[in-house]
Amino acid sequence: xxKNKNIFISTTFAKDNxxxxxxxxxxxxxxxxxVELGSNHSFEKNYYKICKKYNLNYLVHNYFPIPKKSFVVxxxxxxxxxxxxxILHIKKCIRFTKSINSKLYTFHPGFLEDPISSNxxxxxxxxxxxxxxKNTYQKVFKQMLFSLKEISLYAKKKSVNIAIExxxxxxxxxxxxxxxxxxxxxxxxxxxPKDLGINLNIGHLNLASKAFGFSKVNxxxxxxxxxxxxxxxxxxxxxxxxLPIKKNQWYLKILKRSHxxxxxxxxxxxxxxxxxxxxxxxxxxx
Numbered sequence: 001x002x003k004n005k006n007i008f009i010s011t012t013f014a015k016d017n018x019x020x021x022x023x024x025x026x027x028x029x030x031x032x033x034x035v036e037l038g039s040n041h042s043f044e045k046n047y048y049k050i051c052k053k054y055n056l057n058y059l060v061h062n063y064f065p066i067p068k069k070s071f072v073v074x075x076x077x078x079x080x081x082x083x084x085x086x087i088l089h090i091k092k093c094i095r096f097t098k099s100i101n102s103k104l105y106t107f108h109p110g111f112l113e114d115p116i117s118s119n120x121x122x123x124x125x126x127x128x129x130x131x132x133x134k135n136t137y138q139k140v141f142k143q144m145l146f147s148l149k150e151i152s153l154y155a156k157k158k159s160v161n162i163a164i165e166x167x168x169x170x171x172x173x174x175x176x177x178x179x180x181x182x183x184x185x186x187x188x189x190x191x192x193p194k195d196l197g198i199n200l201n202i203g204h205l206n207l208a209s210k211a212f213g214f215s216k217v218n219x220x221x222x223x224x225x226x227x228x229x230x231x232x233x234x235x236x237x238x239x240x241x242x243l244p245i246k247k248n249q250w251y252l253k254i255l256k257r258s259h260x261x262x263x264x265x266x267x268x269x270x271x272x273x274x275x276x277x278x279x280x281x282x283x284x285x286x
Contacts, residue, residue, distance in 0.1 A: 005034070007265045007284055008059055010231075012038035012242070013272040019044050020066075024054045030274050036266050037102075039063030051100045058102040059229070059266065062165075063089075065096050075151070076110025076144035076177060083147060086110075090151055094160045104229060104264065105155070106199040109164045109178040110144045112137060141177060145190055152195045163197035163228050168204030170211045170238050179208040181222050188226070197228035202251045203235045203242065203268070210237050220254055229264040230255065232284075242270040245280045252283070 009032050011023045020041040027035050036059040037051070044050065047065040051058060063073060067089060075090065077083045090107055097105040148164070155162040166184075167176040177183065184198075200223060209216045220227070232251065234243040245251070245267070255265070267280050 005057075006262060007281055008034040008036045008057075008267070009277055009281075010036040010038045010061065010266055010268040012040050013267075013269045013277060014040075015271060016040045017042045020047070020064075021050045024050065024056065026274075027056060028054045032277070033057055035059070036061050036268070037064040038268070039066070040270075041066050043068050047096065048099055058100050059264065060093060060097045060100075060102045060105045062093075062107045064093065072115045073108060074110045074114055075107075075147035076112075076140045077114050078139060078143060079114060082114055083143065087147055087150060091154050094151075094155050094158055094162065098158050098160050102160075104161045104163060104197075106163045106165055106229060106231075107151075109167065110140070110147070112140050112175050112177055137177070141183070141186070144177060145187075148191065148196060152191065156195065161197065161228065163199040165199040165231065166201045166204050166208075166223075168201065168206070168208030168211070169240065170207045173208070173211040179204070180212050181214055181219055184223060184226075193226045196226070198223050198226040199229040199231055199266075200227050201231040201268075202254075203231070203233040203240055206235055206237055206251075207240060216250065217254065220257070220260075224259050227260065227263055229266060230260065231266045231268045232280075233268050242268060244269050244272055244276040245283055247283055255284070 009027070011020055014023045018041060020037065021044060024035065034057045039062050043066050071085065073086045073089055074082055075086045077086065094105055151162065164178065167178045169176050173179065200220065205216055205219060209219065232245055234245050234249065235241040265284060267277065269277065
């Protein structure tokens with residue numbers, strides 16, 4: 001239904017643990033042909049067969065295909081087992097991305113601490129962490145770089161485009177990495193745009209800019225040459241709510257910038273109706 005072939009809808013709009021096969025059937029029926037395969041579904045067998053059945057245009061994100069045994073992906077973890085498991089999962093996702101002819105695979109850069117689980121609170125879709133803080137930022141950032149180099153080389157070998165997502169939290173800012181401009185300045189010393197793209201998360205940017213007091217516009221300018229996708233949702237500046245977008249918001253002005261005109265736009269909502277999705281698509285088209 002979208003006039004713009006670059007507008008995608010994340011399957012996370014469905015209720016948590018909904019089988020992706022049901023969501024894709026709904027998307028096909030609703031004429032939503034551009035789909036990002038998201039991370040909140042129950043495990044199913046043979047995702048390749050499921051995705052091929054509906055013949056949609058796909059992007060793949062972080063935790064998809066959903067593993068049989070649930071865990072939190074953290075490529076920056078100082079726990080060797082968690083880090084190794086996370087990298088193996090991402091490599092599997094890269095192979096899957098290639099198998100279904102997806103344009104892009106995006107994933108998270110990791111966390112300062114290992115999350116316990118995802119948050120089930122419908123007002124906030126952040127992770128749940130333990131109260132103790134023991135890791136040092138420098139060690140975690142360095143480990144992320146090592147992991148990204150391994151992943152980047154693997155993606156290049158498989159001819160798959162990859163991008164890491166910008167992070168952001170207002171209340172848990174001390175637990176995340178890749179939220180601030182300085183972090184991306186450091187990252188760009190190690191990677192060229194052809195090796196690693198950026199998935200600009202608008203909701204996270206709203207939270208991070210408020211938490212650390214930096215300009216959203218200048219942040220987007222800094223990432224300009226690396227941005228290959230933009231994940232879009234609305235929030236109140238305090239919680240990562242993943243709400244449908246609204247008219248006359250700051251992010252619509254940013255999306256009008258010429259260097260973002262042909263960038264992939266991903267509507268990443270939670271518990272959204274088809275009416276809300278189509279309204280958001282119309283806002284972007286107009």
